[in-house]
Amino acid sequence: MSYSGWETVIGLEVHVQLATKTKIFSGASTSFGAEANTQACAIDLAMPGTLPVLNKQAVHYAVMFGLAIDAEIGKESAFERKNYFYPDSPKGYQTTQLEKPIVGRGNVEIKLADGSTKNVRIHHAHLEEDAGKSLHEGDFRHGVSGIDLNRAGTPLIEIVSEPDMSNAEEAIAFAKRLHSIVTSIGICDGEMSQGSMRFDVNVSVRPTGTTELGTRTETKNLNSYKFMEEAIAKEVERQIDLIEDGGTVKQETRLYNGDTKVARSMRSKEEANDYRYFPCPDLLPVIVSDETIEELRRNLPELPDARQARFIEQYGLSDYDAAVIGSDAAMAAYFEIAAEKSNNAKLTANWTMGELAARLNSQDLSIGKSPVSAEQLGELITRIADNSISGKMAKEVFEGMWAGEGSADEIIETRGLKQVSDSGALEKMVVEVLTANQAMVDDYINTDEAKRKKKLGGFMGKIMQASKGQANPQQVNQILAQKLNELL
């Protein structure tokens, strides 16, 4: 950006849906994608006389997050009511935590592209319930607004950072780091497209070198890293332009539409609700005993840093490979199964980060939804490693597996992709090609030694062609070199 003289200050509020089976205060299912209002019970509908009962699993997940970021755990936290009228908030208040959150101060270390690291302080994280969804907002006049309360009451932790980030890269690194942590410890499915993680971005700018914070705006509800990056860029630009044109930034809540790329003001500070927080009288304070904390700490799944170190140690992965695979819990789990099957970790890592990741990306699929299972990929890599097929053939086999044609071996069989590694057969093939191309052979012999190597490719091409691509290239290379040498 060409805005010299300005620096940006960013803080994030991150909503993480907890992967509990049932809602935070009711027994209704939290699974995604059901028909509207089929997963909302009397409590979620705020029927008269119904009462909330706290889901213990949600409390444990929140504590696990606290332990993962080495935060203070609120041994006695409390729920409050945040009051406001909106149709997707059936009770007319959100049950959340304010004065006594379950997770106190903590730290998250982020790694930046230049290899440096930075610490982002966590102010706190609290438990709360998600709202439902209003459909066709704004069309109420035509009588077609709908409300889906399936999501109402889904447990969330809201993680509030300090304003410790100074550009979009850091904000995204932080967001990705949180994603890595919450999926690694298994408290969130990490499905961003389903809203499992949503980001509110607080942005302000100030002249470079000053310490006083500028007036901030909050852009709410971003659900992808890309939208976050775009929203930050737009907002920084808007604020600097505004100030440079003699205006002032107003404290406000903003929305960014990732599809239309349009950002707009939602409400100013003056229009903000008075939420009238007060302790929820239907719920007792949440007491988490030292024993529970210790038990959760003992059973805390492997954190991304530990996993990356282990991948280097156990599988001999490079730092880079270990970081890429090890930071994504689902990818790491996939990799470990495939590597065990193939017994070739390096090749498995290459395929997981390369062909598989690219294919998943192109179809916007999470690794959990991959049509090629980790076992299948492992089998494929076994066949590459034992020279049954070439890398090029492997790609074809992979396409077949992706299309559901069967296992690697079945596809190799039906497509006749078996690599020829029989040295007798290969030698015969090489001799035939040399005999048929005497002119090339003469040329090779007459070329001075330094340039001969370059001529080898021509022979390789002819031989592979003759074998219909099935000859083992390493072996052919060897035999060819030997035969040509004999002619010199």
Added chain:
Amino acid sequence: MHNLTIAELVTGLQSKEFSSVELTQHFLARIARLDANYNAVITVTADQALKAAAAADKRLAAGNAPALCGVPILHKDIFCTNGVRTSCGSKMLDNFIPPYNATVVENFEKAGAVVLGKTNMDEFAMGSSNETSFYGPVKNPWASDSVPGGSSGGSAAAVAARLAPGATATDTGGSIRQPAALCGITGLKPTYGRVSRWGMIAFASSLDQGGPMARTAEDCAILLNCMASYDDKDSTCIDREVPDYSATLGDSIKGLKIGVPKEYFSEGLDADTEKAVRVALAEYEAQGAELIEISLPNTGLSVPAYYVIAPAEASTNLTRFDGVRYGYRCEDPKDLNDLYTRTRAEGFGDEVKHRILIGTYCLSAGYYDAYYGKAQQVRQLIQQDFEKAFEQVDVIMGPTTPSPAFKFGSKGDDPVAMYLEDIYTVATNLAGLPGMSVPCGMVEEKPVGLQIIGNYFDEARMLNIAHQYQQATQWHSLTPEGVA
């Protein structure tokens, strides 16, 4: 049959002197014939009642039926009843039919009790006179120009008029005890957390508590045996064994230490009411109890604290009534805001709106500390007053109300005068303590009540103490004219 107590009805049913169907028909007929005089019942569930009675008779015939099997009762219309309209006394819920039972309703259903219908009440339990009900005021069976008390005025009047031998009720600031006193019956508000609040439409969640109303303490014990239970659907319900409240009714009260708070006998207490209460205390002395004057110094702060905390909680408890999912909805809303404002303006009565406004104000930014925060501090002080008192006494006694039933409209223009009706009752709700009211005399031909306040979970002892009094006195047996 309608003059029999629940204890007597249980004996009659178990020994087949009469059937539950006969009993049910008898009470249904009384409601049909007499309730026009009282307006105590909002919804009569005759068909369901007769079916339940027939089923109860089968259980009784098979033997081993629970005590309440076949006994007809009424539920306050604040308890959700599966498939039966539950209005909470409000236009807002005039069309509301819950698809679930309150735990209290469920408990009675399991015991085989027969539900005759749902009783009238102040709208959302906000009132001390039953004048705020959307279904019109309930008339006191002792004086048709006087209020029955509130908010459980329908339950109290129905029991006094022998439309049912017992009824459920709720008490947020005196809503069981005050109408019990004004209608000459016995009512008990248990310790907060003793009776499940699941399915009981919330007014002020930290104060609301369900309890029984009947003519005698013995009958209240039988009802509470069924009503009290631990319920994991209510996080504030306390997991503690429910004793047999009937078992200890006959215990002697010799040596009982009764605390008499001087603040409950000060200015504002009607002289004749005071006299009746003093006579009742003398009766206890005669039975071997010791009267000890005590002080509850923060009593005067209880009404102001209550009228901050209760409306604050109510203001958010009642936000859900927005016309979106159930209940009343205004005609042809122009937009969302119009839907909210007109639905609530048309669906709620004045007293409810009044309290929502007070509560909203008290919780607002800039006022929270001065009102809600302060009130919570006062609440602690009041609780400490009681804790200190119970270090030296077993129970506390005094008047339930400052005077007998007042006339309709007499306090309508003066909310503060109306709120002072709760002066002796709200403190126990703020402290979460159990309290009960027992008929102890007649003033101007209207009943007045003796209030008994116990320590936490001391309901069995309170019922015992009340029962011993009723063994020696007849106030609870008096019958209003035109009822017999």
